[in-house]
Structure formats: C-alpha cells, structure tokens
Amino acid sequence: MAVVTAVAAGALAAGALAPSAAFASGKPDTVQQSLNALVKDDGLPAALASVKGRDGRTRTYTAGTGNLATGAKPPVDGQIRAGSNTKTFTAVVVLQLVAEGKIGLDEPVETYLPGLLRGDGIDGHTITVRQLLQHTSGLPEYMAAPALADFIPIQFRYFEPRELLDGALAQKAHFAPGTSFEYNNTNYLVAGLLVQKVTGRPVGEEITKRVIDRIGLRHTYFPTPGDTTVHEAHPHGYLSLPDAPPVDYTDMDTSMAWAAGAVVSTNTDLNTFFTALLGGRLLPPAQLAQMRTTVPADPLGPGVRYGLGLQSRPLSCGGLAWGHGGTIVGYRSRGAVTDDGRAANITVTTVPSDDAAHHMSTALDTALCH
Missing domain, CATH: 3.40.710.10 (DD-peptidase/beta-lactamase superfamily)
Structure with missing residues (x-):
C-alpha cells in the first residue's frame, strides 16, 4: 500500500551481513x-x-x-507481504474480464456497482473503470480515515471492504475524474468490489485462479479472511x-x-x-x-x-x-x-x-x- 504513517527507526541491531550469493569467486557484487x-x-x-x-x-x-x-x-x-504489487494482480483480473467482454474500460463504475460511489464531489456515473486502474478518479484515500490512523490497535482487526470505502466516501473528492493523477488505494478497493460483482466470487479466489495458479507462482497467495x-x-x-x-x-x-x-x-x-x-x-x-x-x-x-x-x-x-x-x-x-x-x-x-x-x-x- 502507498500510505503508511510509520517512520523508519534509527539504526536497528542489524546482525551480521550475509555473504553474497552471486559470485563464488568473491568478486564484489x-x-x-x-x-x-x-x-x-x-x-x-x-x-x-x-x-x-x-x-x-x-x-x-x-x-x-x-x-x-x-x-x-x-x-x-x-x-x-507484497503490498501494492497486489494492485497489478487486481488490474490483470479486471483486464481479463475486459477481454471477456464482461467489463468496459471506459464504462462508468455506476454500470456495475450502482449507487456505490456517492459523496462530496463523488459520483459513480462520472468515474470510469479505466480511471480507477489509472489512479485518475479523484477518489479520496481510505487509509486517511480516522479508523486507520494508528496501526497498533488494528493489527489483527478485520475490516469489511465496504467499511473501508465508507472511510473514503466521508471525505471530499480530491479532483474531478480524469483531470489529474493521484496514487490512491481506494481505486483498487473499488476495483476489487467490481471484480466480485462481475464474477460472483471473492477477489482473492479470482486472483488465485486467473493469475497465481495460471503461471505457477508456488510461493504466492492472497490471504483468506x-x-x-x-x-x-x-x-x-x-x-x-x-x-x-x-x-x-x-x-x-x-x-x-x-x-x-x-x-x-x-x-x-x-x-x-x-x-x-x-x-x-x-x-x-x-x-x-x-x-x-x-x-x-x-x-x-x-x-x-x-x-x-x-x-x-x-x-x-x-x-x-x-x-x-x-x-x-x-x-x-x-x-x-x-x-x-x-x-x-x-x-x-x-x-x-x-x-x-x-x-x-x-x-x-x-x-x-x-
């Protein structure tokens, strides 16, 4: 994810440095x-x-x-934990659904998730699927919501996607859709909901089937609830x-x-x-x-x-x-x-x-x- 409020600590006890795995000859790497x-x-x-x-x-x-x-x-x-690399997995699934004719890249989110995106300057009729994937939607950042301000008490807390989205929709839109770029986790929260609505399956299952298993990523998984x-x-x-x-x-x-x-x-x-x-x-x-x-x-x-x-x-x-x-x-x-x-x-x-x-x-x- 892109928004994490923790700051790096001073020099941590680092332990011994591992020798280079690259060159047995000892050549500097x-x-x-x-x-x-x-x-x-x-x-x-x-x-x-x-x-x-x-x-x-x-x-x-x-x-x-x-x-x-x-x-x-x-x-x-x-x-x-691969963090926002997940966004690429999610985007691949959305684009596969585009290729299958189940999603239109330039269709408004409202077509698939009617009534979902509503707020101050926020309207699902004016935000396209492409703008979600491209971070040009203007949606506010759900990670800026008060419930996510302190990571200590929420380390093991379960959040429903809709609960996270509500934290974004309580804020004002950052700009009119398509007029600027702002990297933002809310876009991919909505993309995950879009995948689930169109496929009828959890987004983690779709990522597993369509990406992870398809190319044999044996050490990769989407955590289940x-x-x-x-x-x-x-x-x-x-x-x-x-x-x-x-x-x-x-x-x-x-x-x-x-x-x-x-x-x-x-x-x-x-x-x-x-x-x-x-x-x-x-x-x-x-x-x-x-x-x-x-x-x-x-x-x-x-x-x-x-x-x-x-x-x-x-x-x-x-x-x-x-x-x-x-x-x-x-x-x-x-x-x-x-x-x-x-x-x-x-x-x-x-x-x-x-x-x-x-x-x-x-x-x-x-x-x-x-």
Missing part, C-alpha cells in the same frame, strides 16, 4: 553492496533481493537480521516508531489492504509474475497495450509513468523498467522487469525513511543495469 548499505547505513532490519540478469540466471541475496528477537538471518528468498500468518519461511516485518522499539508486525490481518495490498509472495515470484505479464502470458495483446499506456506520475519518482496497475521508470542504462512495488506495515518492495528479460525485486522489512527509499530505488536501478 553491487547488489549485495546495496543491500548491505540499506542495513548498515539506513538502519533497516533486513533486505532481500532476487535478480535475473541478462544471462538468464537468477541470483538471490540477503542482508541484515530476519528476526530481531532471535538474531536469525533472513531466509533466502523468504516470503514477504482470518489468515494472519505468513505461511513459509520469511523475514519478520517491523513497524518503526519514533522513540520506541520496533513492533513486530509480521502477523497481521491484511483485510485493511485487501485488493490494494494483501498478497504474500517472494521476490522471485514477483519477478516471475511481472515477466509473465509483460511477456503476454496473462493478457491478450490489446489489453496489455492498454495496461502499458501511461500518464505522468511524477509523485512516484522522476520520470515515472503509470498505466493500468503498472508503472514504468527510466533506467540509468537506458530504456524503461516495468513493475509496481508495494508498501504495507512491516515491508516495502521495489521491483521491475525489462522487455529484454532482466528482472529485479528488492524488499526491506520496515517502511523506510525517504532517504532509505531513495537508496532502494537506486539499488533497483543498479540491479537492472549492472
């Missing part, structure tokens, strides 16, 4: 050095990465401490608080994130997902072309553009990388793939400071360019 710096210099508990290079080989990396209570190292390619654990070996995720020890937030009820951010995955599975998506294995050419049609998204970074649940960003070595990234309490991921088959995903185990977040973006560029 820029990705490993980047992860080491995220732990040592930025004070993040752990950093993990999976990188598929031009040679087609996948290399995995870890740095830091996977469990601050025990001092255990992070598991190689451990499961992580009440499932608060991470199923396989994983680094712990931490809520960083000012002037207080970090809070272990690994186990949580992800209903607060739902279709905008609930998926659990691994760095390698995320690389596989985005590679399959860009390679045409999940969408017909027409819908993939729509997904890759972008608008400026400068708030997400220099040169970043946003399509339909998909971001592009320029690389220092030339060309574009396509992916998404995700933030949820305890984890942040940054990842992308290139049209020539390179792929990288990096995850850290607390929401980083702005400086550390910039270092993550630089590390991703390094992983894809070197």
